[in-house]
Amino acid sequence: MNTQQTAEGAARPAGRPRSEKAERSIIEATLDLLGEGIGVSELSIESIASRAGVGKTTIYRRWSNKEDLVVDALATLKPPIPLPQGGTVRDDLVTYLRVIQEETRHLRTRCIMNIAMSDSERHPRLAERFRELAVEPRRAVVAAVLRRGMDTGELRADLDVDMALALLSGAMVWLTKWSDGHSPADLPERIVDEALKGFRPRPAE
Amino acid sequence: MNTQQTAEGAARPAGRPRSEKAERSIIEATLDLLGEGIGVSELSIESIASRAGVGKTTIYRRWSNKEDLVVDALATLKPPIPLPQGGTVRDDLVTYLRVIQEETRHLRTRCIMNIAMSDSERHPRLAERFRELAVEPRRAVVAAVLRRGMDTGELRADLDVDMALALLSGAMVWLTKWSDGHSPADLPERIVDEALKGFRPRPAE
Amino acid sequence: MNTQQTAEGAARPAGRPRSEKAERSIIEATLDLLGEGIGVSELSIESIASRAGVGKTTIYRRWSNKEDLVVDALATLKPPIPLPQGGTVRDDLVTYLRVIQEETRHLRTRCIMNIAMSDSERHPRLAERFRELAVEPRRAVVAAVLRRGMDTGELRADLDVDMALALLSGAMVWLTKWSDGHSPADLPERIVDEALKGFRPRPAE
Amino acid sequence: MNTQQTAEGAARPAGRPRSEKAERSIIEATLDLLGEGIGVSELSIESIASRAGVGKTTIYRRWSNKEDLVVDALATLKPPIPLPQGGTVRDDLVTYLRVIQEETRHLRTRCIMNIAMSDSERHPRLAERFRELAVEPRRAVVAAVLRRGMDTGELRADLDVDMALALLSGAMVWLTKWSDGHSPADLPERIVDEALKGFRPRPAE
């Protein structure tokens, strides 16, 4: 986490203030390198400094270790694709999975996802950050979609929202990771349809 | 992959044969270190050699790189817990998920799983090996359970076995990774029940 | 060399005048550090600024480089011991050498002399300054002593004054530097006597 | 001082022996850089390693600090010019001073001499080494010349040999350092003649 205090009432510290430009270029260089498939462990401070056109000191002055820097770098990433939520529940869920699928096709996103997925043991802060930034916002959106479905009667009224999300997302990730080849284009539909069969209310009930 | 040929009929090569003891202690040291939470990237040949009481050359002579060594080390791991398959389909599936849950409670298994999950980009061979050793055997067992259920009428006849496996396993992994706290004890039951509602045939259809 | 012009008629520049106190404390800190045995190369502007309680800018504003600062610092040093010139030529010369000897006993003077002696290759301005401040005044005094001796007949009338000075001073420095232990108390007498006699045997003595 | 034991009876240590070639090229690079006018303080291990085509570790493995390396480097230097000793005493002494004068004309020797002269406070081992290697051998040669002169009657029988050497060498160094311009070609003759005569007038001449 960045060391510099930005508290409102705090007196500005003496001396030259830290350069925002340098900070930005450091973050950018970090994301660049991560996006090129370089893992957190292989990522060297020196390479970041060199690409950012910055002295090593300027990095160490802000972040005491690599993990903190990567955490802050990931924090600047926007939730990549806004989720549409206007069609039927099935359509919205399919779209949601398709967004996940699409992201794994782009190297940069795939690498960053890998970073988040891996090493949650060694880099717990990193994983936590990813949860806040990437997982939680989507969870909220999909939860809204599911709840809408429960209201309109499209879904079971007693559906466990978190469980439903886990079934959908988990299946998508699992199949992408462990299926033989690359995920086929109709995978999102197939997952949603299979899962929905359980979410829907029984016709004669 | 180990270079030395041990084919039956092949003439024994001249010179001092490779020490099996050294080989074993190298593998053991590797698994030890991985089990202590050291990641593949952080794992150094030097530390393995030192812990195994072996020269670096003795390692490099057998494996041309770190990844190959880790692959071979993982290969010596047994499928940790045999899956019971005697009860109802629901019971067997719950047991399957409980095994996964149990494994993530032990540091060593958790670390090794993390290895497999992460870095599939940078270490594809490693991920592939993990698929063969850990994923595939379980997939077969669960598939058998599911097919038995389809035969007995406990499950839909048109169930997509792979999809069902993905929904169950994926949800388990997802919730373990992204839920707020640690996974509760009844998580396997809840996942299976939620998923089964979709796998079962409709009563009045 | 100090950049600020202090010429009488020049218009006083606008803005806050430079602090004389800062200037003095910078010089003092510099001499302190040099006197503690820190060489010119090891002497850091940062350490001077810190010891003087001054910002680095305040130093660089006055001197464009370290050498200039050291030159100015040396310039503030007084010719340490006034040379007596009242006795016989021999006595005055012995006193002169004893002054040199005495100076090398004090760490501070010894360090500053070392500065002057060394690095004349890398710091020619520094060596030149030392010549002006320390060597030349003494040369003048000793030259006067020698000339008095030539007038009174105590010394050869055709004596080469510069050469005589070089023989005396050079021998003193040489023996202090390269003799086995520390210079004995009677070294000045012995040098002067030996030099006065010459190497050749007296024809009729 | 080099760490490696070369004692006769000592058992050869295990592992790959240290490369003599690397050692030589390190020493050579060091002397090269010193000869180019780079001072001991400015001399960086990294520049030596780079010029010698050697890793930094290879240097640090042998010498724990820069001074030890420079000491060993200077130790490899031969006494540069053999002193002739066949003519009259005066001629031999002039030749001796001319050798010194000549050496100060070559950058490399001048630089190395400067190293030895300076910083005897901070680098006493270095100065001591220089005394052994450069000063002492010459002292011995000149002492022999002087003693020969004392035997043949060319010089006073009670001449203090060390003092005479100090007068000659000291004057040469002093004049080279502190005279206005560069030392004139006839400086050695003039010094020797002046020293030989002594300062006092001859009584019966």
Next chain:
DNA sequence: ACATAATCGAGACGGTACGTCCCGTCTTGTT
């Protein structure tokens, strides 16, 4: 029994990156 030969441990090799220190320059708000 003895030469041949591959492997063993140890550790030096040329490198890369580490995190720290200091360089000389620059950019702030205050005096």
Next chain:
DNA sequence: AACAAGACGGGACGTACCGTCTCGATTATGT
């Protein structure tokens, strides 16, 4: 305008490992 404070890009420090390369010693087999 000068001041202190301190951030800036840069370069060297001494350390830790990398993967490769010699070493003498060991341990088998084929004469």
